[in-house]
Amino acid sequence: MVARVLQGVGVGALMVAALSLLLALNLNLGSFTPSPASAEISCSSSRRSPLTTVEEDALGRVKPSGDDYFGTAGEELINEMKADNMEKNLRYLTSQGHMAGTKQDLEQAEYLKKLWLEQGLDQVFLQPYTVQLSHPDLSKPNKVYLMDDEGQVKFTSSILEDPLDGVDYDDSIPPAFLAFSPAGTIVTNELVYVNYGLYEDFEAVEAAGIKVKGRLVIAKFGQGFRGDKVQNAERFNASGIxxxxxxxxxxxxLEQGGAAYPNSFWLPESGIQRGSIVWHDGDPTTPLYPALDGMYRVPDEQTDTPRIPAHTLSYNDARKLLVNIGGEEVPPAWRGGLNITYRMGPQLVRPGWTVKLEVHNIKHLVPTYNVIGVIHGSEEPDRYVIYGNHRDSWTFGSCDPSSATAVQMEMVRAYGQLLRNGWRPRRSMVFGSWGAGEYGFFGPWEWVEEYLKVFEMRAVAHLNVDLAIIGTYNMLISATPLLHKIIKEATKRTPAPDPSLGYTTLWEHWSQRLRAASPDLLDYNLASLSEHSPFYQHIGVPTSYMVWEINFEEYNWSDYPLYHTTYEDFDAVKNILDPEFRYHLAIGRLWALMGIGLADAKILPMDPDDETVMLRKMVADLKAEYGDTLQEKGISLAHLDTVVNRFDEVAKTFITHVNNLTDVPLLLARQLNDQLLLLEKCYTNEAGSYLRPHVKNLMFGTSNFNQYEGWLAPGVRDALWEATHCQESCDHHWQVVQHQLSLLQYVINSAVLTMKDIRYI
Known part of the structure; x- marks a missing residue:
């Protein structure tokens, strides 16, 4: 069987494959040459099967084989990682604020570079990109004023939180601002309450007879991405938000006298959430190409950034505005937690009184720095398993992102120790500490854009942990289907964080405990939550995201309470969330095992059957939500069903073929792995998703109204939303639906051809 497959490959393909095995890591880094011992292993291993025999390296370590995806090195990695080191890392990371584009952020980048080199990675370097960032003007902080009928200021919003220890914050902590709000001043006697600022909230306000156009609006954080709230305000022509x-x-x-931080995890009354409000990720001035020196910069007025002033307030300050809004009471479901009467507006209660919003943000081009660390693979150095975590934070960032950065740092140390002990993976491993992640994933987007063609062909997976922990009840894990298998197997090998709960492994904890945040165990809801977005949305790399969450049946929150405030400090983690750093250690071990399985197994531990499950769910969801409407319009999903059935057939054939192999030479392994590696990359299309051409993935994407919500078939869903909301002359919209369905069918068929036996294409 093996010989027949190799005959089908052809001499030219064999030469290309053989040459590719000699390629060194192509990241402007130089090369890695296998030692004589590792070269000997490569030759001898071509006659041994990772599926049926035990393979050892030169030092006697068992390599991943059969049902063991981790080998001896996996156990060594688990034992090497220490919770105490993660605690020390977090203490360092939270010693000061480190917003992107600041000296503190660069200091941490340089520290990581030095540390990773000392810990034994083959290469470590800083990769700068000059991007447009938005910072507050320290000489003119952003504020909201309430003024009486004589123009006297009766209230001014705070620019910083009240310090818990009474000591003023240093210059590493920025005053209140929303990044990429344009500068501007609004003075008005009208203020409209729009609940959470969701699209349907604005629709409800207008349905109640209150026009938003030209008026200042006020919305609650939560239930979605803050940038979508600003975009919705623009869609309804508000003047500011x-x-x-x-x-x-x-x-x-609060109103029952409950304690706030530091005596609980709830937000103190002066807490101010900072954050970015851009809805198009990546540097705004270099769309679809990297922000390198000499690149053309799109003028600011042509960038896809917000056009109306926006600002952030604590609930203590917001109370001063809300009690002065007149008009009808809001619906019961729209009431908040302040002991006031929530009203819709638009008029203020006191005649002649006005609200003044002043924003003085500054946009400028500044460098941001990715720290890139590399372990070169011994046999396939041009195949990359990528670990990702952004490094910058708005303030101290103990949860976001430093809990994950602290874990990543310990994982790198553990990998360095394995290298010192003589271990080396088959494929290369890349560790990315991204810059300017909080602004819109700038660091990874620019990196992906620069290395676009490299990673389109060679990236195996991107394993992302943005923040490790916001609770300790259970894990939320989202991933594209090809990573479902390795995630499940890795959780079965990872020790449970707290055996006193009755669980031995992380798998038992994760699978048996209530998962209110993710009932289906694993989902595809990657959305634009984090730095994984360019990898799966732009180039189709298999991607995962995971975090320790709360029990959502016990608590009802949208963001964790201290999110992006100065109260998100070291003590919040040490004294409340994870005092012994057990949960940090558990997610770190899982993260490490996933990578070692993908980097060291001879045949990638990916199951195309998991892809079939996703495809059938995607079609079933479209039928359930739009089936009757599509039938009325004469649009059939039968062809979509047919191509999914074809994929099911070729996937089963592929799996059967692999399972029947008794010997896997290196070139055959390369062929099989490339079929798996390219599978999810088939879902990308150069034209991009309908309405959002920068999103190239036609299978996995986000809601057009909430970047925190993932959608399967985003282009089709965008078209369906427009068609079903069309009021007149709708034929064109339904033609767009048909077009998007055809594109979806096309990319699935591309996946079918990728999985087929190369002899029968």
Whole structure:
């Protein structure tokens, strides 16, 4: 069987494959040459099967084989990682604020570079990109004022939180701002309350007879991405928007006298959430190409960034505005947690009184730095398993992102120790500490854009942990289907964080405990939550995202309460969330095992059957939500069913073929792995998704109205939303639906051809 497959490959393909095995890591880094011992292993292993025999390296380590995807090195990695080291790492990372584009951020990047070199990675370097960032003007902080009928200021919003220890914050902590809000001043006697600022909230306001056009609006944080709230305000032609942290989400027992941080995890009344409001990720001035020196910069007025002023308030400050809004009471479901009467507006209660919003943000081009560390693979150095975590934070960032950065640092140390002990993976491993992640994933987007063609062909997977922990009840894991197998197997090998709960392995904890955040165990809801977005949305790389979450049946919150405030400090993690860093250690071990399985197994531990499950769910969801409507319009999903059935057939044939192999020479392994590696990359299309051409993945994407919500078939869903909301002359919209369905069918068929036996294409 093996010989027949190799005959089908052809001499030219064999030469290309053989040459590719000699390629060194192509990241402007130089090369790695296998030692004589590792070269000997490569030759002898071509006669041994990773599926049926035990393979050892030169030092006697068992390599991954059969049902063991991790080998001896996996156990060594688990034992090497230490919770105490993660705690020390977090203490360092949270010693000061480190917003992107600041000296503190660069200091941490340089520290990581030095540390990773000392710990034994083959290569470590800083990769700068000059991007447009938005910072507050320290000489003119952003503020909201309430003024009486004589123009006297009766209230001014705070620019910083009240320090818990009474000591003023240093210059590493920025005053209140929303990044990429344009500078501007609004003075008005009208203020409209729009609940969470969701699209349907604005629709409800207008349906109640209150026009938003030309008026200042105020919305609650939560239930979606803050940038979508700003975009919705623009869609309805508001003049500006104020967003605040209502205690209904951030301190629900406030009015009952409940304690706030540091005596609980709830947000103190002066807490101010910072954050970016861009909805198009990556540097705004270099769309679809990297922000390198000499690149053309799109003028600011042509960038896809917000056009109306936006600002953030604490709930203590928001109260001063909300009590002055007149008009009808809001619906009961729209009431917040303040002990006031919530009203719709638009008029203020006191005649002649006005609200003044002043934003003085500055946009400028500044460098941001990715720290890239590399372990060169021994046999396939041009295949990359990528670990990702952004490094920058708005303030101290103990949860976001430093809990994950602290884990990543310990994982790198453990891998360095394995290298010192003589271990080396088959494929290369890349560790990315991304710069300017908080602004819109700038660091990874620019990196992916620069190395676009390299990673389109050679990236195996991107394993992302943005923040390791916001609770300790259970894990939320989202991933594209090809990573489902390795995630499940890795959780079965990872020790449970707290055996006193009755669980031995992380698998038992994760699979048996309530998962209110993710009932289906694994989902595809990657959305634009984090730095994984360019990898799966732009080039189709198999991607995962995971975090320790709360019990959502016990708590009802949208963001964790201290999110992006100065209260998100080291003590919040050490004293409340994870005092012994057990949960940090558990997610770190899982993260490490996933990578070692993908980098060291001879045949990639990916199951195309998991892809079939996703495809059938995607079609079933479209039928359930739009089937009757599509039938009325004469649009059939039968062809989509047919191509999914074809994929099911070729996937089963592929799996049967692999399972029947008794010997896998290196070139055959390369062929089989490339079929798996390219499978999800088939879902990308150069034209991009309908309405959002920068999103190239036609299978996995985000809601057009909430970047935190993932959609399967985003282009089709965008078209269906427009068609079903069309009021007149709708034929064109339904033609667009048909076009998008055809493109979806086309990319699935591409996946079919990729999985087929090369002899029968």
């Amino acid at each position: 104020i967003i605040y942290t209502d205690p209904s989400d951030y301190h629900p027992d």
